[in-house]
Every structure is written in structure tokens, then in C-alpha cells.
Amino acid sequence: MDILLLGLNYKTAPVEIREKFTFSDDSTARALHLLSQTKSIAECIIIGTCNRTEIYVVCDQLMAGRFETRNFLSGWFGVDKDEFQNHLYVKENEAAIEHLFRVTCGLDSMVMGETQILGQVRDAFLLAQQHETTGTVFNTLFKQAITFAKRAHTETGIGQNAVSVSYAAVELGKKIFGSFDGKEVLIVGAGKMSELTAKHLHTNGSSRVRVANRTLERAQLLAEKFQGDACTMEQLPQALLTADIVISSTGATGYVITKEQLKPIMKQRKHRPLFMIDIAVPRDLDPNIHDLDNVYLYDIDDLEGIVASNLAERSKEAERLEGMIREEIVAFTTWYQTLGVGPLIAALREKALAIHNDAMRKMENKLPNLTERELHIIRKHTKGIINQLLHEPVVRLKELAAKKDGDEVLETFSTIFALEEILKRNEQEANWEAEKKKHLSDREQVLMPQRIGQGN
Incomplete structure (x- = not known):
């Protein structure tokens, strides 16, 4: 299984493209x-904000995953692939994992270190969990990313300083x-900043906002946004x-306000x-x-x-965070690479237990006079x-599975034993159970869009 990310953000796509994928x-x-x-998609999570739309999937084949996810984006929003292909970024496995960690802790945000994205990632993960579109891989990855982001904001100054x-x-x-x-704000002019x-x-x-402007009507329009009041420049x-x-x-x-104008006013203000x-x-x-x-x-x-000055400080903290992210990636990839060990160990223990049970059955047939206590001791x-015999092979298997040729090690181990x-049987049973869970009820089927483009 592979981890795949397809997305558009403020760096790769202008707002007129991003707004089509909301x-x-x-x-x-x-x-x-x-x-x-x-087909090919085992798990999925959608992160959507004003600055990005990202789809994370776990797929059985990267090529198929890329194809199906692009098709999904095109069909759901009714946009031809040629319109967004050049704005789309695709990241696979470790690059996708690294990107998620950077996004969640605010390193990839328009305002570096902002914390709002952490809540948005968390909400996206919880929604996917609620609708059972996550599994072992994303439940582990996203929990780790969210926990890390919280720690990053606590232990570093990435979110501090304006x-x-x-x-x-x-x-x-x-x-x-x-x-x-309780402080009163006076806005002179109606500028955006x-x-x-x-x-x-x-x-x-x-608590109070007043707007002074040459045109009273414009001052009133801005004042209304803050439940404030307006005045003319003569009333300044x-x-x-x-x-x-x-x-x-x-x-x-x-100058709109001079020192000479303000000096007597400051006296009246005491x-x-x-x-x-x-x-x-x-x-x-x-001045x-x-x-x-x-x-x-x-x-x-x-x-x-x-x-x-504050950006320089955040950049220093960002460098520190990059090192912390590397550690998180190593921790996750080590876990991910040994994910295939579990089924092998389970299969090995199942086979060993079957051999043991068969041997005990034959012993009971050949030695019918053994007491229950004696059978218990022998068993x-x-x-x-x-x-004891399986302990060392299992330990070595976990170590070797974490290396680059881990897949070959698992295959060799499976062949030897x-x-x-x-x-194969266990996988079929697991797939059957998964299909049962994923099967939508008739009511849910009715609630689905009649055509894919209706999701827009």
C-alpha cells in the first residue's frame, strides 16, 4: 500500500482556480x-480551506491512485483535467508524509506558523473517521501529525510574534x-489596511469604533461593519x-493631523x-x-x-521544526515499513499452534492413560x-522489515515458513469484513449525488 497526496494551494493555483475546487x-x-x-483507494481524507484543497489517499498502486483521484476531482467539480493539471501537485509516500507534517504545524501556510490550519486538519481527520474512510495507516499518521503540531507550537516560537x-x-x-x-478606535479614512x-x-x-472620512457615506459603510459610528473630517x-x-x-x-493641532487636544485629554x-x-x-x-x-x-524582525525569528524556529519533522517521519516510516510484519507473525503463530495442537492430539491417542494434569504439563x-524457537526469528524479522529491502525480506520469510x-486466507477474510463495513445502506445510496458533478 502507498500514501498519495494530490492538491492545489495558494502557491500553485490562483484564486480563480482554487475557488472551483471548494x-x-x-x-x-x-x-x-x-x-x-x-477502485484502488483504501483510505481517504479531504482537507479543504480557503488557501488549499488536498486529498490524501492510501492506494494499492500509485499509478492507479493518481489516475482515480484526478478523475474524482474532475468529475466531482465538473472541471476538465486540462484546466487544473498544471496547478496540481502530487506527492508520494515520504514526500506526502512530510508535507502533511509541514501543513499541520503551519510551515506551509501563507502566514508561517499560524495555528488555524491545525484545527482544520483535525476536523478533516475526525470527519473521515466518522464516515469510516480512514483505517490503520491514516488513523496512525494523522494522530501523529496533530499531536506533533500541538507539541511544535508549545515547544517552539513558530506561532509567536506578529x-x-x-x-x-x-x-x-x-x-x-x-x-x-473598553478602548475606542478611531479610523481616519476608509483604507483597507x-x-x-x-x-x-x-x-x-x-469595544467602540468610529470612522472619520471626507465622505460621510463611506465612513458610515465602514462603521457599520463594527457596529460603530461615523463622522466627517471637520469633526475629527x-x-x-x-x-x-x-x-x-x-x-x-x-498631514491630516499635525503636532500643533494635537497639542491642545492632549491637554484636554489630560x-x-x-x-x-x-x-x-x-x-x-x-512625525x-x-x-x-x-x-x-x-x-x-x-x-x-x-x-x-518577527519573520526572521519564525524562520529560525522553522529550521528547528524541520529537524523535528525529520524525526517524526523516521518514526512513522519505521512503523509503516513494519506494518506487513503483523500478518506474517500472526500467520506463523497460527501455523505453529496448528502443528502443536496436531502433535498433542496424536500424543493423547497414543498415550490414552495420561492424566489431565500430565497433559497440561506437556502442553x-x-x-x-x-x-522460544519463534522468538528470535520474529525479532530479526521486525528489524529487517524496517530496512530498504523490507518487502523482499517479508516475501522470503513467508516462503521459508x-x-x-x-x-491469502486471512487477507480474504479481512477484505470481506472491510467490504461489509464499507457497503452503504439503501438510505445512504439515495443521499449520494445522482451524478458525480452534483457534489459541487
């Missing part, structure tokens, strides 16, 4: 059921105020009296701290404002400097001999 909450379960019924201008503003504000609870910064401040506890001095945080981003060619963020280019806020007591002024260069000691028939 699984809704309702359709993902149906898609999992359909994909799991596909790496966007808007988050950097929030970080600076926390150093000044400690908490944003100001809106985003205000959103983060609002999320972090700022009055708004500055009550504001705790000012974010300015207008298209003005000169020098209550004022946090000012100038995101405009050219600048809206007179000399910085000289006023209790005024904390930052421009776009200050914020971008913080972001660059116990002869079984002990068998266990003539286990082929038992393995």
Missing part, C-alpha cells in the same frame, strides 16, 4: 464516501495598554478627545495615552507628533520593521519450546 461542509462527507468506493502589519499594530498596542478592553487593523483590534477587545478634533487608538490611511497629500498608527503613504500624521507626551506614534516602516512445556496459504 468542498462545502455538506458535500465533503458525500465526497469521502464516493472516493472511498473507488507577521503582518495589522497584527504588528495589535502587538504594539498591547505593550502600551496591556489590554484593549485601516479596516483590517481595526478588525484585529476589535477582535482583541476594543472632537473624535480625538475620546479615542484611545487612531489608525490613519487617507489619500491626502499633506494626557491620557494615545496610540497612533499611520499606514498612509505619503504619511497622514506629522513631530512623536514629541508630545503620552503619544505613541508608529508609521508603516515601523510596523514593517517589526514584521521583518505447557511444548508450547514454551515453540515460543510456507505461510502463503494462511496469509
Whole structure:
């Protein structure tokens, strides 16, 4: 069995392509059921976010797995393969495993180290488990990846320090105020960056937002997003009296607020701290404002400097994480490579037990006068001999199976002990049980899309 990943993300596909491959909450379960019924696919998990769509499968043949998964994507979304082929990335076995670990701990995210993706991977795994499209391989792999990601964020600084201008503003504000609870935000202008910064401040506890703009109608539209109020630029001095945080981003060619304008306002405020963020280019806020007591002024260069510094810190942590990921990959691949040992050991013990039972039966026939106690002692000691005889071969088998030629070792071991028939029978029984579990009820069949494209 092989592990295969097919996906599109923000690095490989523009948004106009990614948006064609979006699984809704309702359709993902149906898609999992359909994909799991596909020939060659033994297990499957679908991860869908605004920045990526990834399908992980366990398949019996890589070529067949690639073919079937591409066909599934094309059919489910009704998009010709030629439209997305060049945007699709395909990773196999160890490369797919490594990619999953990188995604789950945030190394592959647009914002390095973000934690939201961990929850999205966990939800995707739990959904697949719920609908029984995972098995031994993915239950182990995804649990390991999720556990590792939690440890990575706890033991490293990969998720610490702001790496966007808007988050950097929030970080600076926390150093000044400690908490944003009850703080009032004044947005000067209606720029997108100001809106985003205000959103983060609002999320972090700022209770009131006011928007000042030359066009009152535009100010009102932005203020409504935060359940705030609006005012004109003429009312700006009055708004500055009550504001705790000012974010300015207008298209003005000169300063919107000067030191001379703000100085008397600060006196009326009784020098209550004022946090000012100038995101405009050219600048809206007179840099000399910085000289006023209790005024904390930052421009776009200050914020971008913080972001660059924090990105450098995260990059250092990322290097550390790469080493941790290598250790996780080795641990999983060692387990995965020895996965085939279990059925062999079971078959060997089954054969040894059958030989032992047959020998005991013949002994009882030839020595009918043996008491139950004597038979018990003989049975116990002869079984002990068998266990001792099998112990070393089993230990060596596990060691050899983890090496590169592990598959050949397993095949040779099976041939030496003539286990082929038992393995074949046990596999058939396991497949039969699996098919019973995978078989959909009549009701589930009705709930499936009438044609594959309806999953969109």
C-alpha cells in the first residue's frame, strides 16, 4: 500500500482556480464516501480551506491512485483535467508524509506558523473517521501529525510574534495598554489596511469604533461593519478627545493631523495615552507628533520593521521544526515499513499452534492413560519450546522489515515458513469484513449525488 497526496494551494493555483475546487461542509462527507468506493483507494481524507484543497489517499498502486483521484476531482467539480493539471501537485509516500507534517504545524501556510490550519486538519481527520474512510495507516499518521503540531507550537516560537502589519499594530498596542478592553478606535479614512487593523483590534477587545472620512457615506459603510459610528473630517478634533487608538490611511497629500493641532487636544485629554498608527503613504500624521507626551506614534516602516524582525525569528524556529519533522517521519516510516510484519507473525503463530495442537492430539491417542494434569504439563512445556524457537526469528524479522529491502525480506520469510496459504486466507477474510463495513445502506445510496458533478 502507498500514501498519495494530490492538491492545489495558494502557491500553485490562483484564486480563480482554487475557488472551483471548494468542498462545502455538506458535500465533503458525500465526497469521502464516493472516493472511498473507488477502485484502488483504501483510505481517504479531504482537507479543504480557503488557501488549499488536498486529498490524501492510501492506494494499492500509485499509478492507479493518481489516475482515480484526478478523475474524482474532475468529475466531482465538473472541471476538465486540462484546466487544473498544471496547478496540481502530487506527492508520494515520504514526500506526502512530510508535507502533511509541514501543513499541520503551519510551515506551509501563507502566514508561517499560524495555528488555524491545525484545527482544520483535525476536523478533516475526525470527519473521515466518522464516515469510516480512514483505517490503520491514516488513523496512525494523522494522530501523529496533530499531536506533533500541538507539541511544535508549545515547544517552539513558530506561532509567536506578529507577521503582518495589522497584527504588528495589535502587538504594539498591547505593550502600551496591556489590554484593549473598553478602548475606542478611531479610523481616519476608509483604507483597507485601516479596516483590517481595526478588525484585529476589535477582535482583541476594543469595544467602540468610529470612522472619520471626507465622505460621510463611506465612513458610515465602514462603521457599520463594527457596529460603530461615523463622522466627517471637520469633526475629527472632537473624535480625538475620546479615542484611545487612531489608525490613519487617507489619500491626502499633506498631514491630516499635525503636532500643533494635537497639542491642545492632549491637554484636554489630560494626557491620557494615545496610540497612533499611520499606514498612509505619503504619511497622514506629522512625525513631530512623536514629541508630545503620552503619544505613541508608529508609521508603516515601523510596523514593517517589526514584521521583518518577527519573520526572521519564525524562520529560525522553522529550521528547528524541520529537524523535528525529520524525526517524526523516521518514526512513522519505521512503523509503516513494519506494518506487513503483523500478518506474517500472526500467520506463523497460527501455523505453529496448528502443528502443536496436531502433535498433542496424536500424543493423547497414543498415550490414552495420561492424566489431565500430565497433559497440561506437556502442553505447557511444548508450547514454551515453540515460543522460544519463534522468538528470535520474529525479532530479526521486525528489524529487517524496517530496512530498504523490507518487502523482499517479508516475501522470503513467508516462503521459508510456507505461510502463503494462511496469509491469502486471512487477507480474504479481512477484505470481506472491510467490504461489509464499507457497503452503504439503501438510505445512504439515495443521499449520494445522482451524478458525480452534483457534489459541487
